[in-house]
Amino acid sequence: MSHAGIFITLEGVEGAGKSTAVAGVAAWFSQRGCVVECSREPGGTPLAESMRQILLTPTAEALAEPAELMLLFAARAQHVAHRIKPALAAGKVLICDRFTDSSRAYQGAGRGMDQSLIETLATAAEQGLEPNLTLLLDLPVAEGLARAAARRGLSAHDRFERESADFFERIRAEFLHLAAQHPRFAVIDAAAPLVAVQAQIHAVLQARFPLIAALPLGAHHG
Numbered sequence: 001m002s003h004a005g006i007f008i009t010l011e012g013v014e015g016a017g018k019s020t021a022v023a024g025v026a027a028w029f030s031q032r033g034c035v036v037e038c039s040r041e042p043g044g045t046p047l048a049e050s051m052r053q054i055l056l057t058p059t060a061e062a063l064a065e066p067a068e069l070m071l072l073f074a075a076r077a078q079h080v081a082h083r084i085k086p087a088l089a090a091g092k093v094l095i096c097d098r099f100t101d102s103s104r105a106y107q108g109a110g111r112g113m114d115q116s117l118i119e120t121l122a123t124a125a126e127q128g129l130e131p132n133l134t135l136l137l138d139l140p141v142a143e144g145l146a147r148a149a150a151r152r153g154l155s156a157h158d159r160f161e162r163e164s165a166d167f168f169e170r171i172r173a174e175f176l177h178l179a180a181q182h183p184r185f186a187v188i189d190a191a192a193p194l195v196a197v198q199a200q201i202h203a204v205l206q207a208r209f210p211l212i213a214a215l216p217l218g219a220h221h222g
Contacts, residue, residue, distance in 0.1 A: 005088030006034075006209070007129065009099040011175055012137035013168050015147030016190045017197065018097050021137055024198050028205050029093045032215040037087050040097040042072055044079040051075040069107045069121065076100065077125040084129065100126060101134060101178055109174030110167050133208050135201060136179050137190035141168040144190075 010018045042052040087094040179185035186204040206213040
């Protein structure tokens with residue numbers, strides 16, 4: 001395996017099964033001897049995780065939309081500089097639950113914020129970084145929200161889970177729009193049974209990373 005590193009992101013609405021998919025992608029690469037790190041956004045470094053707490057915890061003082069957007073990108077800038085870039089420089093596979101496409105979908109389409117401002121902040125935070133592959137776990141919003149509610153049980157909603165179904169419909173539409181525009185995306189039918197979702201993901205990984213797919217399972221490659 002080359003030491004360029006591989007950066008994979010997973011996107012989708014609430015309840016799409018990103019956490020399970022991240023683990024599946026990590027296992028696929030690990031079985032072929034790749035060194036894998038898994039991370040998430042917002043978060044991924046101690047400082048960025050502190051910002052995550054601010055972003056997700058409902059408080060009496062409402063978080064202004066521009067503050068939300070800039071906090072997300074501040075956390076992303078830390079994550080890129082102190083976690084993602086070092087991992088890629090070391091030749092690792094870094095798999096991230098959400099990245100900039102979530103800001104385009106949630107803050108841009110969901111909240112109706114200025115997309116050109118989002119792209120300006122993205123340029124500053126990403127420092128030239130772009131995912132090698134983005135897996136979009138797509139499923140109907142109602143199904144995703146029902147899954148998220150079942151998983152959460154009686155625990156409190158975070159700030160984003162309190163939003164309306166219309167908010168998430170705009171987000172889903174934007175994710176699909178982004179996927180149609182950018183070849184780095186692969187759309188996965190996340191409404192399918194788990195085994196079928198995993199099979200779709202494995203097929204994409206084999207097609208996108210044929211040299212790694214050809215490696216013998218269980219061997220270690222430096």
